[in-house]
Amino acid sequence: MTWVAIVVAGVGCYLLKLAGLSVPARVLERPVVARVADLIPVALLAALVAIQVFTTGQALVLDARALALSAAVALLALRAPFLVVVFGSAAVAALVRLI
Amino acid sequence: MSPEADAPLEDRRAIVRDSLGVGLATGTYAISFGAVSVAAGLSVPQTCALSLLMFTGASQFALVGVIASGGAPLSGALTALLLGTRNTLYGLRLAPLLAWTGRRRLGAAHLLIDESTAMAVTRRTTEGARVGFLTTGASIFVLWNVFTLLGAIGGTAIGDPRTYGLDAAVGAAFLALLWPRLQQRHTVLVALLAAAVALGMVPVTAAGIPVLVAGGVVLLVGLFPRSAVDR
Numbered sequence: 021m022t023w024v025a026i027v028v029a030g031v032g033c034y035l036l037k038l039a040g041l042s043v044p045a046r047v048l049e050r051p052v053v054a055r056v057a058d059l060i061p062v063a064l065l066a067a068l069v070a071i072q073v074f075t076t077g078q079a080l081v082l083d084a085r086a087l088a089l090s091a092a093v094a095l096l097a098l099r100a101p102f103l104v105v106v107f108g109s110a111a112v113a114a115l116v117r118l119i
Numbered sequence: 120m121s122p123e124a125d126a127p128l129e130d131r132r133a134i135v136r137d138s139l140g141v142g143l144a145t146g147t148y149a150i151s152f153g154a155v156s157v158a159a160g161l162s163v164p165q166t167c168a169l170s171l172l173m174f175t176g177a178s179q180f181a182l183v184g185v186i187a188s189g190g191a192p193l194s195g196a197l198t199a200l201l202l203g204t205r206n207t208l209y210g211l212r213l214a215p216l217l218a219w220t221g222r223r224r225l226g227a228a229h230l231l232i233d234e235s236t237a238m239a240v241t242r243r244t245t246e247g248a249r250v251g252f253l254t255t256g257a258s259i260f261v262l263w264n265v266f267t268l269l270g271a272i273g274g275t276a277i278g279d280p281r282t283y284g285l286d287a288a289v290g291a292a293f294l295a296l297l298w299p300r301l302q303q304r305h306t307v308l309v310a311l312l313a314a315a316v317a318l319g320m321v322p323v324t325a326a327g328i329p330v331l332v333a334g335g336v337v338l339l340v341g342l343f344p345r346s347a348v349d350r
Binding site: 022025026027028033037038040052055056060062064065066067068070072074075079092093102103106107112114115 | 137165169172195199203204208213227233236283288291294297300306310311313314316317318322329330341
């Protein structure tokens with residue numbers, strides 16, 4: 021059953037990607053579509069940040085990850101490169117948990 | 120896209136360098152996916168098949184997450200597919216910029232993920248967008264699969280990925296991808312609203328759903344003219 025789920029979801033995810041690339045360009049010329057398409061990644065990425073940092077399972081939690089995110093914000097404000105932001109933030113979480 | 124034409128050589132180099140950086144950072148955290156997946160009860164071949172075939176991190180984590188919490192594999196598959204719909208929207212956004220057709224489009228589709236989109240969507244030219252997309256997508260694909268295998272084999276041997284702060288690194292990576300988009304007031308508002316909605320949904324819905332509901336918020340906001348949201 022697990023193999024069926026893997027193949028179905030894997031092929032399905034590929035087709036979802038292909039569908040996006042295959043839609044006629046004129047669909048995007050409608051201002052509402054363009055605006056929504058621009059904002060979709062903003063909303064999804066923001067939601068993913070929130071879920072990754074402030075939840076465990078179905079519980080809302082405040083732990084070392086929140087401090088790590090603050091560190092990421094500071095590093096981004098200082099225009100640090102992506103790798104420094106990501107691993108710097110991981111290091112903060114690891115240090116906080118050591119203490 | 121703009122009449123400013125071709126990206127100069129150093130632009131191209133900068134795009135490749137930045138894209139490889141994103142590829143390295145993203146690809147290596149597949150080690151946590153490999154470990155989590157094996158811990159959820161999937162075999163090493165099943166774990167690797169997910170990275171090869173599905174190749175979209177959030178969906179992969181969602182599928183093994185549902186299985187780990189005792190859900191049916193097929194409901195895990197549904198969650199993964201729902202999460203995968205955002206790649207359709209990325210594709211919609213990128214299609215005119217990348218301007219690929221035929222077999223190239225069939226190949227490019229597999230590399231269409233958060234990071235390859237982020238590294239392509241801000242480019243002014245088709246050339247720059249293609250370089251960013253391919254360099255990011257291909258380097259992540261290679262590293263993602265190698266580190267999935269390493270994570271799956273290492274499994275419990277490396278211990279809890281939390282010890283290394285890897286769980287926090289994922290949030291930081293998403294934030295770093297979001298950051299350049301937060302230059303206008305209305306995008307900041309949308310981001311805060313989406314995060315709040317997602318957190319509000321967490322206690323009452325299954326894993327994967329809060330992110331989709333947050334995406335739905337955009338449909339509502341997008342229907343209003345920008346000026347109405349800005350003021």
